[in-house]
Amino acid sequence: MSGNSFGKLFTVTTFGESHGAALGCIIDGCPPGLELSEADMQRDLDRRKPGTSRHTTQRREADEVKILSGVFEGKTTGTPIGLIIENTDQRSKDYSKISEQFRPAHADYTYTHKYGVRDYRGGGRSSARETAMRVAAGAVARKFLEQRLGIKIRGYLSQLGPIKAEKLDWDQVHQNPFFCPDADKVPEMEAYMDALRKEGDSIGARINVVADGVPPGLGEPIFDRLDADLAHALMSINAVKGVEIGAGFDSVEQKGTEHRDEMTPEGFLSNNAGGVLGGISSGQPIVASIALKPTSSLRLPGRSIDVNGNPVEVITTGRHDPCVGIRATPIAEAMMAIVLMDHYLRHRGQNGDVEVSTPVLKQL
Numbered sequence: 438m439s440g441n442s443f444g445k446l447f448t449v450t451t452f453g454e455s456h457g458a459a460l461g462c463i464i465d466g467c468p469p470g471l472e473l474s475e476a477d478m479q480r481d482l483d484r485r486k487p488g489t490s491r492h493t494t495q496r497r498e499a500d501e502v503k504i505l506s507g508v509f510e511g512k513t514t515g516t517p518i519g520l521i522i523e524n525t526d527q528r529s530k531d532y533s534k535i536s537e538q539f540r541p542a543h544a545d546y547t548y549t550h551k552y553g554v555r556d557y558r559g560g561g562r563s564s565a566r567e568t569a570m571r572v573a574a575g576a577v578a579r580k581f582l583e584q585r586l587g588i589k590i591r592g593y594l595s596q597l598g599p600i601k602a603e604k605l606d607w608d609q610v611h612q613n614p615f616f617c618p619d620a621d622k623v624p625e626m627e628a629y630m631d632a633l634r635k636e637g638d639s640i641g642a643r644i645n646v647v648a649d650g651v652p653p654g655l656g657e658p659i660f661d662r663l664d665a666d667l668a669h670a671l672m673s674i675n676a677v678k679g680v681e682i683g684a685g686f687d688s689v690e691q692k693g694t695e696h697r698d699e700m701t702p703e704g705f706l707s708n709n710a711g712g713v714l715g716g717i718s719s720g721q722p723i724v725a726s727i728a729l730k731p732t733s734s735l736r737l738p739g740r741s742i743d744v745n746g747n748p749v750e751v752i753t754t755g756r757h758d759p760c761v762g763i764r765a766t767p768i769a770e771a772m773m774a775i776v777l778m779d780h781y782l783r784h785r786g787q788n789g790d791v792e793v794s795t796p797v798l799k800q801l
């Protein structure tokens with residue numbers, strides 16, 4: 438397999454390049470009977486699309502999705518769902534200067550070594566523009582999970598460079614261009630990004646994603662643990678350099694008595710596990726966090742080499758996100774939805790008729 442598909446029973450295959458004709462995806466394995474229209478996906482696509490604030494790339498794409506197949510009279514038929522989004526605002530000449538050079542920290546260099554050819558226009562297939570299709574596919578999974586199981590998946594930006602959100606107010610997340618849940622930090626983030634843009638530099642970010650209402654039992658030990666698949670899915674998002682589940686790397690400094698999530702008949706007393714025990718969902722909220730690196734396309738000159746190995750100074754012109762993390766919240770939510778959907782179908786397949794008398798604990 439060449440790495441363009443994800444999932445075992447709910448599979449998502451994406452195709453397309455940033456400056457090609459279109460982005461597309463095939464979702465296979467979606468159960469029949471789910472009401473589905475373009476509007477269901479457009480809501481999330483609009484949250485991710487470029488050009489919505491001065492803090493993102495100024496490329497203007499409507500990211501209007503069209504359903505090509507798999508839906509009849511407003512409902513999924515169980516056959517492959519084909520989706521397409523046309524690219525409309527490519528400016529490939531911005532990239533002609535770097536067609537034979539490698540941007541430091543960019544996939545330019547590794548794509549060349551792997552394939553021998555490179556679509557240098559906007560990063561080609563390595564562009565984060567590809568994530569639009571993950572968001573569309575994630576919206577289908579999200580709708581099924583919400584309607585059939587009451588699962589709610591929400592994300593937020595918890596840190597932008599040095600600025601950390603200190604409050605988690607879900608109502609605030611969509612009140613600002615950063616997906617920041619702490620209104621008090623927004624002016625600081627705006628000032629930081631304005632200064633950074635003037636400087637021409639970029640910055641990293643952290644995104645948290647939470648799924649509430651996930652039933653216990655999802656996840657396939659040993660190699661397809663739910664947390665392993667989540668890490669796979671989240672790490673596959675462009676620019677992600679770290680993934681944590683629950684307490685994550687803080688577990689290093691915790692003692693067992695502190696880390697363990699004690700159980701009472703009333704519910705779990707904490708959630709250091711991030712909702713996964715032994716690779717299987719526990720019924721607690723699934724909690725993941727990702728670190729995104731700073732964008733590598735910079736107008737500030739950097740040392741590199743050309744395709745022949747000669748030293749060059751690289752300057753990237755064009756339109757770029759000074760912080761890719763700012764638009765990453767809907768992408769992380771989508772990847773979590775795809776993983777949970779896939780594991781729900783897998784669990785239903787093997788264990789759909791398992792009955793246990795042990796009560797399902799709430800999270801206190």
Ligand SMILES: C=C(O[C@@H]1CC(C(=O)O)=C[C@@H](OP(=O)(O)O)[C@H]1O)C(=O)O
Pocket residue numbers: 455486487494495496498527528531558559560563564565566567569734755756757758
């Ligand atoms: C278009 C999107 O983001 C693009 C992601 C991207 C990159 O190299 O990842 C580079 C830029 O592309 P271009 O130079 O063609 O404007 C961004 O605008 C998008 O997310 O939809």
